[in-house]
Amino acid sequence: MRVLAAADIHGQQAVYDWLLRQAHEHQVDALILAGDLLGCPSGFGTPEEWQRHEAEALVRRLDASGVLVLHVMGNDDLVELDSASDRMRPLHGRRVEHGGFAFVGYQYSLPFMGGVFEKPEAGIAADLADLKPLLDADTVFVSHSPAFGILDPGVGDARIGSRSLGRLLAEHRVRAHIHGHSHAGFGRQGRHFNVACAGRSRAILIDVAAMRHWLLGAESQDLGA
Numbered sequence: 487m488r489v490l491a492a493a494d495i496h497g498q499q500a501v502y503d504w505l506l507r508q509a510h511e512h513q514v515d516a517l518i519l520a521g522d523l524l525g526c527p528s529g530f531g532t533p534e535e536w537q538r539h540e541a542e543a544l545v546r547r548l549d550a551s552g553v554l555v556l557h558v559m560g561n562d563d564l565v566e567l568d569s570a571s572d573r574m575r576p577l578h579g580r581r582v583e584h585g586g587f588a589f590v591g592y593q594y595s596l597p598f599m600g601g602v603f604e605k606p607e608a609g610i611a612a613d614l615a616d617l618k619p620l621l622d623a624d625t626v627f628v629s630h631s632p633a634f635g636i637l638d639p640g641v642g643d644a645r646i647g648s649r650s651l652g653r654l655l656a657e658h659r660v661r662a663h664i665h666g667h668s669h670a671g672f673g674r675q676g677r678h679f680n681v682a683c684a685g686r687s688r689a690i691l692i693d694v695a696a697m698r699h700w701l702l703g704a705e706s707q708d709l710g711a
Contacts, residue, residue, distance in 0.1 A: 487515050487584075487585040487586060487587055487693070487694040487695050488512065488513075488514045488515055488691060488692065488693050488694070489514055489515060489516045489517070489518050489626075489664075489691075489692050489694060490505065490508055490509050490512065490514045490516075490517050490518065490689055490690075490691050490692075490702075491517075491518040491519075491520065491664045491679060491681040491689060491690050491691075491692060492505055492517075492518070492519060492520070492666075492681050492683045492688075492689040492690075493519065493520035493521050493522060493523075493560065493630065493665065493666020493667070493681045493682045493683065494521070494522040494560070494666045494667065494669060494682040494683055494684050494685065495519070495522065495523055495683060495685060496522055496523075496524070496525045496562065496684075496685045497523070497524050497525020497526070497540055498525065498685045498686075500687070501683060501685065501686065501687055502544065502547065502548075504687040504703065505517065505687075505689060506547075506548075506551045506553060508689060508691075508702055508703075509551070509553045510551075510553070512691055512702075514553070514691070515554065515584065515585045516553070516554040516555070516556050516584060516585070516589075517548075517553050517554065517555045517556070518556050518557070518589075518626075518628055518664055518681070519555060519556070519557040519558075520557075520558055520560070520628055520629065520630055520664055520665050520666040520681055520682075521557075521558050521559050521560025521561070521563065521593055521595075521603075521629075521630030521665075521666050521667065522559075522560035522561065522562045522563060522630065522666060522667070522682075523544070523557065523559065523560065523563055523567065524537045524540050524541055524544070524562070524563050524564070524565070525537075525540065533564055534564045534565060537563065537564045537565045538565050541565050541566070541567050541568065542568075544567065545567050545568065545569045545571075545574060548567075548569075548573070548574060549569055549571045549573055549574055551573075552573070553573065554573050554575070554584065555573060555574050555575065556575050556577050556582060556584075556589050556591070556628065557574070557575070557576060557577060557591075557628075558576070558577050558578050558591040558592065558593035558628055558629065558630055559578070559593045559603050559630070560593065560595065560603060560630040560666065560667065561595045561598050561599055561601040561603050561604050561630065561667070562599060562601060563601070563602075563603060564601065564602055576591070577589055577590065577591025577593075577628050578591045578592060578593040579591070579592070579613075579616075579617065580620075581620040581625075585694075586624070586695075587624050587625070587626055587661065587694055587695075588620070588622065588624055588625045588626070589625070589626050589628060590617060590620045590621060590625050590626075590627050590628070590660075591627075591628040591629065592613065592614065592617060592627075592628075592629045592630075592631075592651075593629065593630050594609070594610055594613065594630070594631070595610075595629075595630050595631035595646075595648065595667055596610070596631065596646065596648055598646070603630070607648065607649060607650055610631075610648050610650045610651065611650035614650055614651065614654045617654075618654070618658065621654075621658045621660055622660075623659055623660070623661060624661055625658075625660040625661055626660065626661055626662045626663075626664060626694060627655065627660045627662070627663045627664070628663075628664045628665070629651060629663070629664075629665045630665060630666055630667050631646075631647060631648045631651055631665060631667050632646070632647035632648070632651075632665050632667055632668055632671060632678070632680060633647050633648065633651045633652035633655050633663065633665075633678065634647035634648055634649040634651070634652040635647060635652065636652065636675055636676075636678050637665075637668060637671035637672075637673060637674075637675050637678055637680035638667070638668045638671055638680075639668055639670045639671050640668065646667060646668055647667075647668070655678075660677070661677065661694065661697075662677050662678075662679060662692065662694060662697070663677060663678045663679065664679045664681055664692075665678070665679070665680060665681070666680065666681055666682035666683075667682060668680060668682060669682045669684035672684070672688070673701075674690070674699055677697070679692060679699065683703075686703070686704050687703040687704060688701065688702065688703035688704040689701075689702050689703060690702070
């Protein structure tokens, strides 16, 4: 079971083109998109209208690719990716089984930009409590936010991860955690994978069964386990 994972693409169409080429080249079982997927295309009255137009075009492109896409939104996204296709599967609050593993998602992060997919820590904690029955040792947990203190550097010495998420993943030994949000935290720490590409052509290829990974694109190298 191999997945290609990226986040924080921020509407960069060249990055989506590159990701789809990599997905086909490496014959992945799924493309994981962990939030901050949309940018701000010009020519519309409000940011929401901008992103709604961009989201519609992105859904058409991803759906036509033939690649299974599992996704959550991020704090810079103002609308959902809306698709009726079985190849486009939102993960937020859901458990999707594929390839012998389960994928569970959560898309809210701590207040940062005043976005619609942000919540205070107490709200995140309440949401995550409802997800506990969906988790097991074969679960890949996909969130936009990092866990506090793990691959979550912000500005200066600040950490931008969620403490509630950190507690959940410490208590429930899921197989892997895939997230974005912290652009400077790209990489792997244990079972945590920060896949924030920061609008660049970079991603992480993960063999979920073997728990091996490869950085693709910028900073590309085989880091093994």
